[in-house]
Amino acid sequence: MKESKIKNNELKKAIVTDAPNFPKSTTQLITLTNQNSQATRPKYVGQKIVYQNQ
Numbered sequence: 001m002k003e004s005k006i007k008n009n010e011l012k013k014a015i016v017t018d019a020p021n022f023p024k025s026t027t028q029l030i031t032l033t034n035q036n037s038q039a040t041r042p043k044y045v046g047q048k049i050v051y052q053n054q
Contacts (some may be wrong), residue, residue, distance in 0.1 A: 006014075036039045 038044075
């Protein structure tokens with residue numbers, strides 16, 4: 001496979017963009033969707049829950 005190098009300034013141009021404008025209700029819809037899908041649970045996000053006995 002051929003390797004290629006990307007210069008830092010080219011990478012910045014590709015990554016840094018203005019944030020898109022979404023309607024106000026978008027955040028609420030995304031939050032509700034995540035809760036329903038339960039995709040943001042720790043076991044799917046890669047977090048580990050440690051319970052300690054007190």
